[in-house]
């Protein structure tokens with residue numbers, strides 16, 4: 001109840017501040033532009049090469065950028081400062097990179113679901129916001145129901161504990177299998193560190209013979 005009220009107040013404050021002040025760049029706070037990311041800050045984003053930086057069980061992993069500078073700022077704003085609008089430039093950055101990677105047919109977007117508790121704490125699922133904006137840019141549909149989170153996982157900072165921590169955290173919603181049949185799963189996420197979360201989801205999909213998968217993250221550490 002308290003969390004819900006706090007989230008409503010924070011959201012209201014952000015909308016209110018946008019109304020009384022002109023739109024400012026989310027990274028440098030300059031008001032020179034009506035865009036959420038000014039040209040200078042956009043120029044500062046360095047895109048990685050358009051080949052897979054990693055292959056796991058034949059699945060390519062692509063990352064648009066490194067987790068640093070303005071990317072880090074935008075992700076922090078979205079995840080921890082209630083700036084839902086940061087999902088828009090983040091999706092644009094992902095889209096700009098995505099257009100240049102080898103394309104597959106008939107994609108469907110999925111993202112790692114967060115557990116109920118985390119979404120409730122934040123008031124929204126930040127990956128859903130990014131996926132929604134990315135879907136608008138690409139015209140690729142999102143499937144929100146294919147993967148369910150069934151275990152609460154504490155954030156893990158030590159890479160060696162991540163795989164153990166995330167084990168058996170997700171479940172497939174069997175009713176959705178028909179809807180993704182023959183499609184290529186475009187599994188998107190904000191940051192990849194050890195790859196544990198994405199690997200856990202891939203293992204689950206492979207168990208159900210879903211093997212046309214491409215992983216795409218905004219940033220990698």
Ligand SMILES: [Zn+2]
Pocket residue numbers: 025026027028029030037038039040041042
């Ligand atoms: Zn700026």
